[in-house]
Amino acid sequence: MWGGRFAEGPSAIMREINASIPFDKALWRQDIAASKAHVAMLGAQGIVSAPDAAIISDGLDRVAAEYEADGVPEDWDLEDIHMTTESRLAELIGPVAGRLHTARSRNDQVATDFKLWVREALDQVDAGLDLLQRALVTRASEHAASIMPGFTHLQTAQPVTLGHHMMAYYEMARRDRSRFADARVRMNESPLGAAALAGTGFPIDRNATATALGFDRPSNNSLDAVSDRDFALDYLMAAAQCSLHLSRLAEEFIIWASQPFGFVRLPDTLSTGSSIMPQKKNPDAAELVRGHAGRIIGCATSLMVTMKGLPLAYSKDMQDDKPPVFEAASLLALSIAAMTGMVTGTTFRTERMRQAAELGYATATDLADWLVTQADIPFRQAHHITGAAVKLAESKGAALDELSLEELQTIDSRIDGRVFAALSVEASVAARSSHGGTAPEQVRLRVAEARTALGME
Ligand code: ARG
Numbered sequence: 001m002w003g004g005r006f007a008e009g010p011s012a013i014m015r016e017i018n019a020s021i022p023f024d025k026a027l028w029r030q031d032i033a034a035s036k037a038h039v040a041m042l043g044a045q046g047i048v049s050a051p052d053a054a055i056i057s058d059g060l061d062r063v064a065a066e067y068e069a070d071g072v073p074e075d076w077d078l079e080d081i082h083m084t085t086e087s088r089l090a091e092l093i094g095p096v097a098g099r100l101h102t103a104r105s106r107n108d109q110v111a112t113d114f115k116l117w118v119r120e121a122l123d124q125v126d127a128g129l130d131l132l133q134r135a136l137v138t139r140a141s142e143h144a145a146s147i148m149p150g151f152t153h154l155q156t157a158q159p160v161t162l163g164h165h166m167m168a169y170y171e172m173a174r175r176d177r178s179r180f181a182d183a184r185v186r187m188n189e190s191p192l193g194a195a196a197l198a199g200t201g202f203p204i205d206r207n208a209t210a211t212a213l214g215f216d217r218p219s220n221n222s223l224d225a226v227s228d229r230d231f232a233l234d235y236l237m238a239a240a241q242c243s244l245h246l247s248r249l250a251e252e253f254i255i256w257a258s259q260p261f262g263f264v265r266l267p268d269t270l271s272t273g274s275s276i277m278p279q280k281k282n283p284d285a286a287e288l289v290r291g292h293a294g295r296i297i298g299c300a301t302s303l304m305v306t307m308k309g310l311p312l313a314y315s316k317d318m319q320d321d322k323p324p325v326f327e328a329a330s331l332l333a334l335s336i337a338a339m340t341g342m343v344t345g346t347t348f349r350t351e352r353m354r355q356a357a358e359l360g361y362a363t364a365t366d367l368a369d370w371l372v373t374q375a376d377i378p379f380r381q382a383h384h385i386t387g388a389a390v391k392l393a394e395s396k397g398a399a400l401d402e403l404s405l406e407e408l409q410t411i412d413s414r415i416d417g418r419v420f421a422a423l424s425v426e427a428s429v430a431a432r433s434s435h436g437g438t439a440p441e442q443v444r445l446r447v448a449e450a451r452t453a454l455g456m457e
Helices: 012-018 021-044 050-070 081-099 106-142 162-187 206-212 222-228 230-257 284-307 316-345 350-359 363-376 381-395 405-411 419-423 427-432 440-451
Strands: 147-152 153-161
Touching: 021 050, 021 081, 021 206, 050 081, 050 153, 050 206, 081 106, 106 147, 106 162, 106 222, 106 230, 106 316, 106 440, 147 162, 147 350, 147 427, 153 162, 153 350, 153 427, 162 230, 162 440, 206 419, 230 284, 230 316, 284 316, 363 381, 363 419, 363 427, 405 419, 419 427, 427 440
Parallel strands: none
Antiparallel strands: 147 153
């Protein structure tokens, strides 16, 4: 494609290091679509004759049909998907194929193809997160009143409802979706027509190609258009944050599935056994979601580091933009699907969760609050009195509400029999009815809003 100026061909090493076809063949659909939009515009503008434009367009359809049937051939000499397609087009339709590359460069071509690919990836993530949210909302509505210990420092803190816990992840997924949606709006400007870096003297119509490819408008600056990989970085950073949420959810399932916790039975379909220990059921899918988050975060880091020192406009380093994006996209899709399956298929051992809340002194704050509201004791003092009650209960191996009134009164005489109503885990969660609190009525409100937002009604 550039032999005119060279006396010798590339060495084997050059061919190998230069070849992006092993991975950028994933862009073939986008490459064909962008080329068809380009040649239609060249024809409409009279830059290429209408019959030639039609021959080229039909030829591109034939190349696409071959790729669809047999896959994309990998010839390192042709470097990338752009040259592979053009070379096959020339074999099929002859020298007229050479007119396709008028008023464009691989620099605007690759930016366009890659953007189209990332745009589709964004839409796929959004659909996956929609399913995950539905699963979370469904389980939350089943367990709006199921009580479990809430933790801080992974130490029992206050009772919460399992539905509330599930809805926390719904909120994270909601923000993730808005980050992807945001990225989609920002990226939707067409680089096509920026040519190598400076624009072109041919009378092209950039609005026409932008519209044909579903972009909102052409990009404003040709140097930026071919140098910009913000769209890939926006995607990767949103993906990294999303994977971090999935990893935290996975981590919770892993902890909950451990025998000392015993809060859940994970679905067999997302667990594995041990080849030596017959009793084992390991949470491998969740562990891999946790592991994949590390790789996805690595992908985002990788592309940032690739881009950070590049002068304008295109440098070949930018060919390395695609592997991290492709890798992150497939890892993220799998992770979302695995966690959706886990949320849907897990059995929650609600009796055990409730016991854990009772035995962990999770209602100590309720005792302190009761001393404030019913005995007019300042909170700091109430906190101290309650601490003494917990110490006494702990020494007897009892729950707080298993202490007798006499025992409680030895700690503070102002405590009376009404206190027991406040010490149950049910009373504790029911009391936390502020907006966004864990009370079942609040969880049901949030679930109803979420169902409406997701169109589940
Ligand atoms: N294979 C290249 C890539 O993926 C295509 C762009 C090549 N442009 C150039 N000026 N060498 O980035």
